[in-house]
Each structure stands twice: as structure tokens, then as C-alpha cells.
Amino acid sequence: MYVCLCNGVTDKEIKASIKEGATTMRALYKEHNIGSQCGKCCQCAKSILNDELIQIAEAQVQIQVA
Numbered sequence: 001m002y003v004c005l006c007n008g009v010t011d012k013e014i015k016a017s018i019k020e021g022a023t024t025m026r027a028l029y030k031e032h033n034i035g036s037q038c039g040k041c042c043q044c045a046k047s048i049l050n051d052e053l054i055q056i057a058e059a060q061v062q063i064q065v066a
């Protein structure tokens with residue numbers, strides 16, 4: 001789905017950036033211009049960022065416990 005209509009950025013593109021190392025909204029802004037125009041996408045992008053970072057952290061904990 002499109003997260004940022006102004007810049008044509010999808011959730012898949014955001015998730016790919018996070019998997020490649022983006023950990024902040026600033027990083028997503030630099031890579032995709034998220035929030036650079038109307039700003040309506042910021043909350044949704046932040047939610048995706050937080051969810052993905054939690055999943056990455058949980059996966060790392062599971063690896064360390066195993």
C-alpha cells in the first residue's frame with residue numbers, strides 16, 4: 001500500500017529500507033522524502049518503522065537465547 005502519496009512511497013519500500021539499516025524517520029526522509037510535503041504520512045511511516053524495529057529486536061533476542 002502507498003504510505004506517502006506525495007512521493008509515491010509504499011510500505012514495502014519503507015520496510016526494505018529498514019532491513020537495509022534505516023532506524024530513524026530522518027533516514028527514511030533522506031532516502032524517500034517521507035513527510036517532505038504535506039506530512040500526512042509521518043504517523044503511518046513511524047508506526048511501520050517502530051513495528052519493524054521491534055520485530056528485528058525480537059529476532060535478535062531469540063537468536064541470542066537459542
Ligand code: FES
Pocket residue numbers: 003004005006007034035036037038039040041042
Ligand atoms: S503523504 Fe507523505 S508528504 Fe504527503
